[in-house]
Amino acid sequence: MNKPLLAALSSLALAGLGATPAVAAPHSTAKPAVTVNFAGTVALSNCSGSVIRFPNSADSDPALVLTNGHCLETGFPDPGEVITGQSSSRTFGLLNSSGSKVATLRANQVVYSTMTDTDVTIYRLTTTYAQIKSAYGISALTVNDTHPTAGTAIKVVSGYWKRTYSCSVDGFVYRLKEGDWTWKDSVRYTSSCNTIGGTSGSPVIDTTTGKVVAVNNTGNEDGETCTVNNPCEVDENGNVTIHQGINYAEETYQIPACFTTGNKLDLGAAGCVLPKP
Numbered sequence: 001m002n003k004p005l006l007a008a009l010s011s012l013a014l015a016g017l018g019a020t021p022a023v024a025a026p027h028s029t030a031k032p033a034v035t036v037n038f039a040g041t042v043a044l045s046n047c048s049g050s051v052i053r054f055p056n057s058a059d060s061d062p063a064l065v066l067t068n069g070h071c072l073e074t075g076f077p078d079p080g081e082v083i084t085g086q087s088s089s090r091t092f093g094l095l096n097s098s099g100s101k102v103a104t105l106r107a108n109q110v111v112y113s114t115m116t117d118t119d120v121t122i123y124r125l126t127t128t129y130a131q132i133k134s135a136y137g138i139s140a141l142t143v144n145d146t147h148p149t150a151g152t153a154i155k156v157v158s159g160y161w162k163r164t165y166s167c168s169v170d171g172f173v174y175r176l177k178e179g180d181w182t183w184k185d186s187v188r189y190t191s192s193c194n195t196i197g198g199t200s201g202s203p204v205i206d207t208t209t210g211k212v213v214a215v216n217n218t219g220n221e222d223g224e225t226c227t228v229n230n231p232c233e234v235d236e237n238g239n240v241t242i243h244q245g246i247n248y249a250e251e252t253y254q255i256p257a258c259f260t261t262g263n264k265l266d267l268g269a270a271g272c273v274l275p276k277p
Helices: 006-013 128-138
Strands: 039-043 048-052 063-068 081-087 091-095 101-114 120-128 153-158 163-176 181-189 203-206 210-217 230-235 247-251
Touching: 048 128, 048 153, 048 203, 048 210, 063 101, 063 210, 101 128, 120 128, 153 210, 163 210, 181 210
Parallel strands: none
Antiparallel strands: 039 048, 039 091, 048 063, 063 120, 081 101, 091 101, 101 120, 153 163, 153 203, 163 181, 163 230, 181 247, 203 210, 210 247
């Protein structure tokens, strides 16, 4: 996992040295239709994240922040564990388009957190989208509700490092295993997204639509197989492969179906496939 600061300096030193890239899908030739910058991203104490909304969210709804399950302040959720409705007072540094901090936002709840099948934590803030927009001129990033496509040009935008990585979706991984955790249908980047510790939880943004299609979470640092910080790919037949230096994200298109009016979590809603407690 791209854990904050843990091995971050060594990751910086090793970035680009001897990495064995995965077979790359063709890069998208479409010109970006939107400008992707830091507006709406946040810096956590140990990770990156973003203020998000769903296609049906209202401006009057309490705003949400998306990051990784392994960025949860109370520690990594166990395999099979799903946390909902947990009290939180965590703070987030809200960034503007240039990456400058313009506000401190505060959560009052961990709405959802898990490292099973995916690697996400979603916080509810004490402020609404309209309040954030009025006070700071910043809009939330919209989570796309359709599956991402191989070859799509993307940017991984880290609020923690105030750094952006540009690459493409190389493909999708049937199962991605790291230590005791397994994630389904993960996104594999092409090699230029050489993300490091502290980029965990960064939004992965489609450069054509400007929408969030995944959340950055891990990479194979040392060439080991299926160990922490060295995820392995497992196909439908159980074959295991590794790609040292290649990084990954977890898809987010399935999240909107689990939220109803008022940005309320409903794991029993039609079409919601997120793991349940």
